Amino acid sequence: MKPISKVVHEIPASGIRRFFDIVSQMKDVVSLGVGEPDFDTPWRITEACIYALEHGHTHYTSNYGLLELRKAIADYFVRTEGLEYNPENQILVTVGVSEGMDLAMRAILNPGDEVIIPEPSFVAYKPCISFAGGVPVVVCSYMENGFAVLPEQIEAAITSKTKAIWLSYPTNPTGAVAPREILQKIVDLACKHDLYIISDEIYDRLTYDGQHTCVPMLPGAYERTILLNGFSKAYAMTGWRIGYAAGNPDIIEAMMKVHQYTMMCAPITAQVAAVEAIKHGYEDSEAMIEEYGQRRRVIVKGLNDAGLKCLMPGGAFYAFPSIKDTGLSSDEFAERLLFEEKVAVVPGSAFGECGEGHIRCSYATSIDKIEMAVERIGRFVSKLK
Numbered sequence: 012m013k014p015i016s017k018v019v020h021e022i023p024a025s026g027i028r029r030f031f032d033i034v035s036q037m038k039d040v041v042s043l044g045v046g047e048p049d050f051d052t053p054w055r056i057t058e059a060c061i062y063a064l065e066h067g068h069t070h071y072t073s074n075y076g077l078l079e080l081r082k083a084i085a086d087y088f089v090r091t092e093g094l095e096y097n098p099e100n101q102i103l104v105t106v107g108v109s110e111g112m113d114l115a116m117r118a119i120l121n122p123g124d125e126v127i128i129p130e131p132s133f134v135a136y137k138p139c140i141s142f143a144g145g146v147p148v149v150v151c152s153y154m155e156n157g158f159a160v161l162p163e164q165i166e167a168a169i170t171s172k173t174k175a176i177w178l179s180y181p182t183n184p185t186g187a188v189a190p191r192e193i194l195q196k197i198v199d200l201a202c203k204h205d206l207y208i209i210s211d212e213i214y215d216r217l218t219y220d221g222q223h224t225c226v227p228m229l230p231g232a233y234e235r236t237i238l239l240n241g242f243s244k245a246y247a248m249t250g251w252r253i254g255y256a257a258g259n260p261d262i263i264e265a266m267m268k269v270h271q272y273t274m275m276c277a278p279i280t281a282q283v284a285a286v287e288a289i290k291h292g293y294e295d296s297e298a299m300i301e302e303y304g305q306r307r308r309v310i311v312k313g314l315n316d317a318g319l320k321c322l323m324p325g326g327a328f329y330a331f332p333s334i335k336d337t338g339l340s341s342d343e344f345a346e347r348l349l350f351e352e353k354v355a356v357v358p359g360s361a362f363g364e365c366g367e368g369h370i371r372c373s374y375a376t377s378i379d380k381i382e383m384a385v386e387r388i389g390r391f392v393s394k395l396k
């Protein structure tokens with residue numbers, strides 16, 4: 012057989028999957044590995060979907076998505092940010108933020124175009140850029156700067172081929188929230204060099220210390236930003252596969268073209284559920300966010316007490332402690348911790364080379380399990396000394 016695509020061949024499979032596969036074969040593992048809410052989708056959301064199915068809502072929707080959902084998303088931005096998107100042509104409903112990322116890249120990139128991404132970051136960004144023929148250009152963010160990338164680093168990475176800067180705050184895996192001033196300086200650079208900004212704000216609601224900065228609200232950003240967001244995290248709806256992109260009508264139309272021929276539309280079941288979530292699910296999601304906030308303090312204290320230096324994450328549901336003092340690589344640490352103490356974490360290297368020296372610990376799990384996990388981590392670390 013002839014070889015498969017070179018680009019696809021050269022991209023390694025996600026490091027997170029490998030760990031999940033091992034964990035699924037083991038008994039009594041306490042997992043801090045998962046990147047999804049441990050809560051079930053609030054019942055009112057599921058029920059809205061069941062009701063719609065019972066009433067025959069089983070057909071295709073507009074390629075852009077149900078207008079009712081697009082209007083509800085537009086209202087959400089007016090209500091929360093004072094930000095205006097026309098639901099007719101500035102919002103595209105996607106199959107999760109995952110599809111939105113792919114569409115954004117395919118809509119804007121020509122072969123060889125460069126996209127700057129701060130790492131450590133979500134595992135799919137680099138592959139999405141490469142699949143679309145682009146070239147990912149990595150800049151590292153460090154614990155000393157609270158894992159926020161510095162504008163100087165972005166500026167140094169800009170070349171004549173740069174097409175876009177990819178931002179994602181709060182960040183998976185670090186939980187970092189970039190200060191508004193830093194984001195504004197990055198937006199200023201994008202304006203100066205005429206670059207697109209991709210802003211994945213899937214954790215916007217999961218911000219614990221103060222207000223989330225919505226990038227398109229920053230002066231200069233609106234026209235050039237593709238805002239990606241979705242329902243997976245704030246409403247515990249990962250399996251529904253529903254997200255959206257918002258931005259300039261020309262870019263949204265370009266993304267819609269790809270979506271139209273490859274996906275047709277997001278599933279109507281998930282779209283109906285998302286309408287219920289965004290219109291009436293606020294309190295349910297606030298209760299979950301409140302719970303994450305409490306778990307965050309427990310895990311960060313537990314990790315620091317266990318001897319792993321860990322910053323207080325400003326958002327998302329991940330802690331990203333340093334394991335550098337143990338002398339182990341993040342792969343070795345995660346593997347030995349799993350086999351010796353039955354705690355699953357994700358090696359920082361899964362999120363790019365800059366993630367080496369750290370592990371990702373998700374606190375989307377109960378306080379009891381977090382306490383058990385940090386106790387075991389403490390025992391493991393003390394054995395290494």
Ligand SMILES: Cc1ncc(COP(=O)(O)O)c(C=O)c1O
Nearest residue numbers: 046107108109133183241243254
């Ligand atoms: C930063 C980030 N963006 C996007 C996604 C994917 O989201 P979705 O379920 O909407 O495809 C994830 C999932 O973990 C994520 O952490």
